[in-house]
Amino acid sequence: MFDLSHYPFASQRNTVIANRGMVATSQPLAAQAGLDILKKGGNAVDAAIATAAALTVVEPTSNGIGSDAFALVWINDDKKLHGLNASGPSATSISKEALVARGFDKMPMHGVIPVTVPGAPAAWAALSKRFGKLPLTEVLAPAISYAEQGYPISVTLGQNWQNGYKKYKETLTTAEFKSWFETFSIDGRMPEIGDIWASPGHADTLRKIAETNAEAFYKGDIADKIDAFMKQHDGFLTKDDLASYEVEWVDPIKVNYKGYDVWEIPPNGQGIVAQMALNIYQHSEAKWQDADTLHKQIEAMKLAYTDGKAFVTERDEMLVTTETLLSKDYGEKRYAEITDHALQPTPFDIPKGGTVYLATADADGNMVSFIQSNYMGFGSGIVIPGTGVSLQNRGYDFSLDENHPNFLKPGKRTYHTIIPGFLTKDNEAVGPFGVMGGYMQPQGHFQVVTHTVDFALNPQAALDMPRWQWIGDKRIDVEPHFPNYLVQALKRKGHDIHVATDGGSFGRGQIIWRDANGVLYGGTEPRTDGTIAAF
Numbered sequence: 001m002f003d004l005s006h007y008p009f010a011s012q013r014n015t016v017i018a019n020r021g022m023v024a025t026s027q028p029l030a031a032q033a034g035l036d037i038l039k040k041g042g043n044a045v046d047a048a049i050a051t052a053a054a055l056t057v058v059e060p061t062s063n064g065i066g067s068d069a070f071a072l073v074w075i076n077d078d079k080k081l082h083g084l085n086a087s088g089p090s091a092t093s094i095s096k097e098a099l100v101a102r103g104f105d106k107m108p109m110h111g112v113i114p115v116t117v118p119g120a121p122a123a124w125a126a127l128s129k130r131f132g133k134l135p136l137t138e139v140l141a142p143a144i145s146y147a148e149q150g151y152p153i154s155v156t157l158g159q160n161w162q163n164g165y166k167k168y169k170e171t172l173t174t175a176e177f178k179s180w181f182e183t184f185s186i187d188g189r190m191p192e193i194g195d196i197w198a199s200p201g202h203a204d205t206l207r208k209i210a211e212t213n214a215e216a217f218y219k220g221d222i223a224d225k226i227d228a229f230m231k232q233h234d235g236f237l238t239k240d241d242l243a244s245y246e247v248e249w250v251d252p253i254k255v256n257y258k259g260y261d262v263w264e265i266p267p268n269g270q271g272i273v274a275q276m277a278l279n280i281y282q283h284s285e286a287k288w289q290d291a292d293t294l295h296k297q298i299e300a301m302k303l304a305y306t307d308g309k310a311f312v313t314e315r316d317e318m319l320v321t322t323e324t325l326l327s328k329d330y331g332e333k334r335y336a337e338i339t340d341h342a343l344q345p346t347p348f349d350i351p352k353g354g355t356v357y358l359a360t361a362d363a364d365g366n367m368v369s370f371i372q373s374n375y376m377g378f379g380s381g382i383v384i385p386g387t388g389v390s391l392q393n394r395g396y397d398f399s400l401d402e403n404h405p406n407f408l409k410p411g412k413r414t415y416h417t418i419i420p421g422f423l424t425k426d427n428e429a430v431g432p433f434g435v436m437g438g439y440m441q442p443q444g445h446f447q448v449v450t451h452t453v454d455f456a457l458n459p460q461a462a463l464d465m466p467r468w469q470w471i472g473d474k475r476i477d478v479e480p481h482f483p484n485y486l487v488q489a490l491k492r493k494g495h496d497i498h499v500a501t502d503g504g505s506f507g508r509g510q511i512i513w514r515d516a517n518g519v520l521y522g523g524t525e526p527r528t529d530g531t532i533a534a535f
Contacts, residue, residue, distance in 0.1 A: 015460040016522040018534035023047055024510035024522045025358035026062075026436070029151055030054035031533035033142035034360055037134065039535065045073060045131040046139050047360040048368035049124045053143035055356045056120075057202060058151055060184065061160040061377055062436070063356045064390030065205055065217075068116075069123040069372040070265045072252055072422040073131060074429045076365030081422060081429075083252040083265050084126065087394070088117025088245055091236035092410045096400045098236070099408075107398050107408065110381040112176060112235030114395035116414065117245045118217075120372050125214035126247045131366075140210040147206060147388065150198030154529045158193030164377045165190045172381045176233040179383040183390070202388025218242045225384050226391075252422070255279050255326050258453050260430065263422040264445075266322055267312045271419035274442035276304035278449060279331035280338075286454035291489030292340075294468070297450065298495065299338040301443055302470050306345040307334075308442075313405040314413055342474045342494035355418050355441075357434035359512045361520050367512065369420035369432030376438070421445050423452075423513075431514050433459075437507035440469055444507035459511035459523025467506040471498075479506055 016022070021044075023034035034051035042050070048071070056064050071084040099113070107114055128136045153161065161184070168180065169190075183202075186195055208216040216222050219242070227239035254261045255275040262278060264271025281300035287293045311320045324330060337343070355373035373392065374380075380393035397415050398408035406415045417438050423430040435444025444467065451462040466482040475496045478487060487497050500506070508528040513521045524530035 015458045016532035016534050017519060019519050020363045020535050021047070022361045022512050022520045022522050022532060022534040023051055023358065024512055024524050024530070024532050025051055025055065026356055026508055026510070026525065026528040026530045027055060027058045027154070027157070028529065028531040028533070029058045029146060030358070031531045033146070034358070035533035035535065036142055037139055038362060040134065040138070042134045042139065043132070043364065044360040044362040044366040044368045045127050046134045047362070048358060048370045049127055049132065049136070050139045050142055051358045051360065052120070052370055052372050053124060053140045053206060054146055055358070055372065057143050057146040057199065059157055059356055060390060061157060061164055063120075063372045063374050064379065064392070065121060065202070065209070066118040066379065066389045066391035067120040067372045067374050068118060068392060068394060068416065068418065069120040069370065070269060070418055070420050071123065071127060072263060072265065072369040072420045072432065073127070074367040074422065075131065076429065079427055081252050081263055081424065083250040084123060085248040085250050085265055085269070086119030086123035086126070087268060087413050087416050088119045089411045089413050090116050090395055090398065090408065091238065091241050093238065094236040094408065094410055096402070096408055099400065104400075106400055107396050109376070109396050110172060110393060112230055112233050112237070112380070112382055114393040115235065115237050115380050115382060115391045116394045117237065117241050118392060119245070119247060121209050121214040121217040122245060122247045124209070129213065136213055137210045140206050144203045144206045144210070147199045147203035150196040153191055153193055153195050153197055155193055156529045158191065160377065161191055168378070168381055177381050179385040180378070180381050180390070182385075183383045183388060184378070199388045201386045205387045205389055218245055222387060222389065225387055226389070229384050253322055253326065257282050257449060259425060260453055261424045262449055263424065264419055267315050267318060268413045269416045269419050270308055270312060270442055271421065271445070272312060272322060272325060273304050273308035274419070274421070274445035274449075276307065276325055276330070277301045277442065277446045279326055280304060280334045281450070283332065283335040286450065288455055289483065289486065291486055291493070294486060295490060295493050295495070296338055297446070298468065298470060298476060299343055300335070301446055302343060302345045303334045303337065305442070305470065311405060312415055317405065319405065340493060344474060355436035355438070357420070357436045357508070357510055359432035359434065359510045361431065361512050361514060363518070365429065365514065365518065367429055367432050367514065369422045369434055371418045371420045371434055371436070373418045375417070417441055419445065423449070429514055431512045433509065433511040435507040435509035437505065440505060440507040443469055444509055448509060448511065459513055459521050463509050463511060463523045463525055469506055477505070
């Protein structure tokens with residue numbers, strides 16, 4: 001375990017310390033919803049569900065009821081970590097041939113076509129049934145209240161909302177997007193920071209999900225509305241696709257990094273990329289704010305991501321096993337390829353993401369790492385009229401190239417960007433962590449873990465550190481406050497360094513660590529409206 005008493009506490013914000021319960025996420029109102037559930041006798045799982053449901057209301061720029069979700073759940077009595085994959089498959093009627101017949105040579109980004117089966121409502125129900133203490137009707141009550149009564153739009157949320165609104169106003173002009181504008185406008189105009197926004201249809205849908213343990217969403221009234229909308233606008237998703245959906249309980253995968261086990265959900269998620277990078281990099285000696293250390297970190301991430309994009313898809317379709325990619329032999333061989341000069345890996349484009357992450361902990365030592373996302377901001381731009389259900393566009397990551405590992409097939413789950421993380425040592429929980437943001441996520445995981453393990457930064461300091469992001473080829477973007485002497489030194493090593501004009505694409509993270517005495521230490525992201533609610 002970390003000796004948290006000796007952590008350096010120099011940071012933009014202080015680490016929050018408590019021992020009875022803690023919720024860390026990107027929206028204060030959502031964190032408060034989770035804390036309220038803890039105070040009513042709920043456990044960390046109940047708090048995670050309450051927070052996740054509230055986030056669909058108070059941060060619709062990143063997630064919604066139509067999201068996918070993943071979770072890592074530590075049950076302290078069992079000293080065991082449980083994994084939940086609640087990503088949904090493509091429609092059973094979709095195919096490359098069907099898209100080509102409609103004139104597509106790649107998956108579209110928006111509209112009804114890239115929508116896959118949403119997994120979030122099923123995730124809430126499954127987590128509640130297996131580990132929760134309170135009924136789902138009580139756990140979802142705060143989210144229903146926010147949707148029904150409204151709430152004021154916060155600063156970062158408002159900026160992201162306005163950016164999405166302006167973009168959609170220019171590009172999403174056909175009939176299927178009408179309901180999105182009706183839902184996410186106020187009196188027909190773009191919402192402003194401080195405006196009160198409510199969504200009665202959203203509240204009604206959450207109430208039905210709570211009362212039926214999500215059956216209404218997949219087999220009942222809401223499923224009927226989704227089915228009818230898809231038929232009206234020539235979509236592929238049907239009620240049968242929804243009715244046949246089940247979440248998957250999985251065994252989390254781990255890699256040992258300098259004595260700490262770093263856990264992720266196995267593929268189809270990209271968490272393995274962070275683990276591969278750590279597995280490669282751990283053969284290097286880490287030095288604080290050192291150009292050679294950063295160079296090797298970047299090179300390790302480039303190698304891991306190149307392989308991740310080449311191999312990661314549904315597990316039964318992967319050409320290489322996860323065991324091979326996380327093996328000591330793999331890490332050593334890849335590390336041996338790193339030189340003093342920037343490598344030229346196989347290039348690929350990296351889009352920005354739209355995701356929410358939360359971490360919870362209770363007084364009994366149970367902890368949850370939970371992530372939920374519509375993808376690329378508001379997602380597909382599709383809202384089912386009268387329901388508040390904003391659907392994700394995860395199918396956008398499918399390829400129409402038969403030789404690509406992520407080739408589109410009916411009923412297949414795509415390569416997934418959202419990843420919850422968890423840290424343990426000697427079979428004891430250290431705690432949950434995560435960094436939102438599309439293809440930045442494994443890079444954020446990697447940087448948070450190395451800042452924590454190698455340099456003993458407390459949770460807040462680890463999140464406050466300036467970040468870098470590999471974009472492709474030799475290009476590395478860094479945040480505006482990244483030290484200039486390191487920028488210049490990396491350029492001399494052959495990296496194509498770009499100093500970003502803002503921090504919008506560098507992820508948004510949360511951390512909760514627990515010490516041997518049961519004391520909780522929380523850090524929240526300075527790049528969003530994040531907060532820690534604790535008692």
